[in-house]
Amino acid sequence: MARPKLFTPIKIRNVSFANRIIIAPMCQYSAKDGNMNDWHLIHLGKLSLSGAALLTIEATAVLPEGRITYGDLGLYCDQNYAAMSLTLESIRRWSDIPIAIQLSHAGRKASTEVPWKGGGQFAPTHALGWQTYGPSALPYSDDQLAPVALDKERLRQVRDAFGSATARAAKIGFDVVQLHAAHGYLLHQFLSPLSNQRSDEYGGSLKNRMRFPLEVFDTVRSSFPPDKPVSVRISATDWVDGGLNVEQSVLFAKELERRGCDVIHVSSGGLYHAQKIPVGPSYQVPLAREVRRSVKIPIVAVGLITGYEQAEAIVGTGDADMVALARTILFDPNWPWHAAAELGGKVRVPNQYLRSQPNRYRDLFETE
Numbered sequence: 001m002a003r004p005k006l007f008t009p010i011k012i013r014n015v016s017f018a019n020r021i022i023i024a025p026m027c028q029y030s031a032k033d034g035n036m037n038d039w040h041l042i043h044l045g046k047l048s049l050s051g052a053a054l055l056t057i058e059a060t061a062v063l064p065e066g067r068i069t070y071g072d073l074g075l076y077c078d079q080n081y082a083a084m085s086l087t088l089e090s091i092r093r094w095s096d097i098p099i100a101i102q103l104s105h106a107g108r109k110a111s112t113e114v115p116w117k118g119g120g121q122f123a124p125t126h127a128l129g130w131q132t133y134g135p136s137a138l139p140y141s142d143d144q145l146a147p148v149a150l151d152k153e154r155l156r157q158v159r160d161a162f163g164s165a166t167a168r169a170a171k172i173g174f175d176v177v178q179l180h181a182a183h184g185y186l187l188h189q190f191l192s193p194l195s196n197q198r199s200d201e202y203g204g205s206l207k208n209r210m211r212f213p214l215e216v217f218d219t220v221r222s223s224f225p226p227d228k229p230v231s232v233r234i235s236a237t238d239w240v241d242g243g244l245n246v247e248q249s250v251l252f253a254k255e256l257e258r259r260g261c262d263v264i265h266v267s268s269g270g271l272y273h274a275q276k277i278p279v280g281p282s283y284q285v286p287l288a289r290e291v292r293r294s295v296k297i298p299i300v301a302v303g304l305i306t307g308y309e310q311a312e313a314i315v316g317t318g319d320a321d322m323v324a325l326a327r328t329i330l331f332d333p334n335w336p337w338h339a340a341a342e343l344g345g346k347v348r349v350p351n352q353y354l355r356s357q358p359n360r361y362r363d364l365f366e367t368e
């Protein structure tokens with residue numbers, strides 16, 4: 001059999017990726033005051049040995065009020081920077097996997113309890129809550145509070161915060177920055193007509209709704225080294241009539257490409273409580289395919305990609321250039337090893353683990 005496409009390398013700007021498997025960003029809700037701690041070292045350290053092409057660090061807030069929960073990571077102050085640098089230094093000592101960080105602002109979906117304690121929203125007066133902000137004073141659902149609409153001065157502060165966090169990420173040495181414009185968080189809230197009902201130049205037409213996310217993208221791009229990629233995660237559709245749809249997202253993707261975006265992750269949903277998502281294996285792949293048809297930059301598909309042949313088919317048929325895994329790789333952190341064994345690919349594993357190669361998979365592990 002020919003070399004599996006899932007295990008072919010790809011280079012984006014100056015960063016080389018060993019294969020097409022990306023570890024998707026996954027919130028751990030385990031930080032204090034936005035700072036990484038030994039949980040992040042254990043969790044990310046484990047995933048850094050997985051043989052994937054890229055490890056993406058969870059949604060990391062650019063401002064304290066941009067955290068989804070009080071346990072979210074931040075990169076908004078020197079203390080956050082110091083804690084993250086320390087964790088990354090430890091991981092780097094033992095793994096050369098490229099590492100991305102997802103920079104985010106939760107907007108109106110901020111100030112919530114961690115999911116395993118129910119995930120409800122806290123009022124600003126609650127000890128664990130704070131005031132939320134959004135494009136318009138419209139809540140996510142009836143049981144959530146309306147955010148304060150961002151005025152021009154606050155918009156400038158958010159944009160600058162994305163720039164400062166990116167500069168910190170560059171200093172830490174991240175290989176990739178991912179801008180979070182999906183899942184109903186602040187930048188997605190600007191894109192969708194359901195959450196953005198502003199009457200100034202940031203609301204109304206798609207061109208106006210894209211304005212703030214694109215300004216933030218430009219700030220992030222210009223704050224990160226030119227030889228390293230910037231990717232953007234989008235929700236291609238709100239899965240709601242009258243919401244953001246894939247045609248609009250294609251126009252957004254084209255504009256991002258024109259401005260120097262290197263990769264687009266195509267996810268969906270999260271904006272509106274009454275969304276109707278047809279969840280099932282590869283359910284977001286048709287959206288990735290649609291966006292990929294319209295741009296030349298690499299596209300990442302995500303969402304219930306669990307099987308080795310399934311992943312190979314997505315990349316092999318050209319529906320997407322790479323696949324991202326979240327729950328699957330939490331369940332099986334060595335998924336890329338098993339995929340390589342099954343499909344006839346090769347993976348890099350730590351020297352300390354070379355002796356684990358089963359006899360029936362000769363030449364599975366790459367050595368330096």
Ligand SMILES: Cc1cc2nc3c(=O)[nH]c(=O)nc-3n(C[C@H](O)[C@H](O)[C@H](O)COP(=O)(O)O)c2cc1C
Nearest residue numbers: 024025026027058059302303304305325326327328
């Ligand atoms: C525990 C957990 C945390 C997540 N945190 C984030 C996040 O920080 N940023 C994000 O864009 N998506 C986040 N997601 C969504 C995943 O990145 C992914 O898009 C989604 O789970 C679908 O992929 P899967 O079917 O492989 O899990 C999270 C998902 C899980 C399960």
